[in-house]
Amino acid sequence: xxxxxxxxxxxxxxxxxxxxxxxxxxxxxxxxxxxxxxxxxxxxxxxxxxxxxxxxxxxxxxxxxxxxxxxxxxxxxxxxxxxxxx
Numbered sequence: 136x137x138x139x140x141x142x143x144x145x146x147x148x149x150x151x152x153x154x155x156x157x158x159x160x161x162x163x164x165x166x167x168x169x170x171x172x173x174x175x176x177x178x179x180x181x182x183x184x185x186x187x188x189x190x191x192x193x194x195x196x197x198x199x200x201x202x203x204x205x206x207x208x209x210x211x212x213x214x215x216x217x218x219x220x221x
Contacts, residue, residue: 138174140174140178143174143175143178144178146164146166146171146174147171147174147175147178150171151203157171157172179202195209195210195211196208196209196210197209197210197213
């Protein structure tokens with residue numbers, strides 16, 4: 136049976152919460168590993184168009200979250216990274 140986009144989102148979140156590797160989770164859930172990676176990639180692309188960033192003018196650090204991971208970086212390092220991308 137074909138899964139909807141919302142069902143794939145639930146599967147991806149369930150895998151994260153399970154603590155299992157993708158391969159182990161797919162094996163136990165009878166899901167094709169390549170399909171899991173395909174839909175995970177598609178969903179990430181759709182949802183990754185905006186990255187909220189908190190900038191405090193008085194602080195030398197910039198904080199942001201990516202995929203539930205908190206990242207803190209100095210303004211100088213962010214500048215270097217952005218300059219290298221442009």
